[in-house]
Amino acid sequence: MYRDLIEVPYNRDKAVEYAHKWAYGRNPRYLDFENLGGDCTNFASQVIYSGSGIMNYTPLYGWYYINSYDRSPSWTGVDYLHNFLVKRNEGVGPFAEEVDMKDARPGDVVQLSFSDGNTFNHSPVIVQINNPVSYNNILVAAHTDDQDYYPLTGYVWKKIRFIHILGVKKWQ
Numbered sequence: 001m002y003r004d005l006i007e008v009p010y011n012r013d014k015a016v017e018y019a020h021k022w023a024y025g026r027n028p029r030y031l032d033f034e035n036l037g038g039d040c041t042n043f044a045s046q047v048i049y050s051g052s053g054i055m056n057y058t059p060l061y062g063w064y065y066i067n068s069y070d071r072s073p074s075w076t077g078v079d080y081l082h083n084f085l086v087k088r089n090e091g092v093g094p095f096a097e098e099v100d101m102k103d104a105r106p107g108d109v110v111q112l113s114f115s116d117g118n119t120f121n122h123s124p125v126i127v128q129i130n131n132p133v134s135y136n137n138i139l140v141a142a143h144t145d146d147q148d149y150y151p152l153t154g155y156v157w158k159k160i161r162f163i164h165i166l167g168v169k170k171w172q
Contacts, residue, residue, distance in 0.1 A: 003171045003172055004171070004172045005091070005092070005169050005170070005171060005172070006169070006170060006171075006172045007167045007168065007169055008167060008168050008169075008170060009167055009168070010051050010052055010094060010107065010165045010166070010167050010168055011050075011051045011052070011053075011107075012051060012105060012106055012107035012165075013051075013107075014050050014051045015047050015048060015050050015051030015106075015107035015125070015165075016047075016106045016107050016125075016127050016128075017050070018046065018047050018050035018051070019043075019047045019107075019125050019127050019141040019148070020127065020141065020148060022043070022046065023141040023142070023143075023146060023147065023148035024146050024148060026039075027046060030042060030046060030065060031067075031068035033076055034143065034144055037076075038121075038122075038143075038144040039143035039144050040078070040122050040123045040124065040142050040143050040144045041075070041076050041077060041078050041080075041081050041123040042065075042075065042076045042143065043123075043125070043141075043142065043143035044081065044109050044123040044124070044125050044142075045063070045065065045074075045075045045076070045081065047107070047125045047141075048085075048094050048107075048109070048165065049065075051094075051107050051165070052093060052094040052165075052168040053168070054092050054093050054094070054168055054169075054170050055092075055093060056072075056084075056089060056091050056092050056093035058072075058091055060072070060073075061074075061084065061088050062074070062084070062091070062093075063075060063081070063084045063085075063089070063093055063094075072084075078111055078120045078121060078122065078123050079119075079120055081109070081123060081163075082111060082120065082161070082163060085109075085163055085165070086098055086163065089169070091169065092168075092169050092170050092171065093168065093169060094165050094167070094168050095165075095166055095167065095168070095169060096108075096109075096163045096164055096165045096166055097163075097164055097166060098161050098162065098163060098164075099162050099163075099164040100162065101133060101134075101135070101138070101162055102133050103162070103164055104126055104129065104133075104138070104162040104164055105126065105129070105164065106126050106127055106128060106129060107125070107126065107165060108125070108126045108162060108163055108164045108165055109123050109124070109125055109126070109162075109163040109165075110123070110124050110125075110126060110138070110140060110152065110160060110161070110162055110163070111123050111160070111161045111163065112124070112155055112157040112159070112160055113157055113158045113159040113160070114155075114156070114157055114158060115158065116158065117158040117159040118159075120159070120161070122142070122144070122155070123142075124140035124141065124142035124147070124150070124152070124155075125140060125141050125142065126138060126139070126140055127139055127140060127141045127148065127149060128149065135152050135153050136151065136152075136153055138151070138152040139151060139152070140152055
């Protein structure tokens with residue numbers, strides 16, 4: 001039987017709801033990576049998974065979490081998550097594009113570079129955008145330094161990128 005890969009909407013409401021629920025806590029289903037380099041991208045991946053419902057189990061280049069020892073680099077690594085969502089995902093799961101701030105939406109990910117502008121270090125999740133759209137009006141949730149409804153301008157970054165989840169691919 002031949003199956004087609006189809007695109008379905010990303011559930012932003014579920015993603016944001018999950019972000020609020022776990023912003024100041026830890027879902028026991030996932031290891032807390034806070035003392036292993038940071039938990040921000042692990043949290044962002046959990047949020048995205050809540051809104052997509054599909055992991056990609058492709059070895060090395062997929063995006064999945066089975067347990068702390070059996071997970072993809074993209075589940076917990078800032079640049080790996082970006083590469084999976086924006087460049088590499090040609091299979092099932094969420095897919096995205098880098099966008100200008102004005103095109104970001106709640107449930108999307110912001111990635112920040114704190115050091116040299118070439119290495120991204122943090123992956124907060126957008127939970128609210130107020131009008132007019134500006135850095136001052138974007139609120140995020142994040143782990144490592146746990147935050148919810150935190151103003152994006154509370155961070156001092158060298159470079160910023162917005163990752164807009166376009167949808168989710170799944171087998172029909």
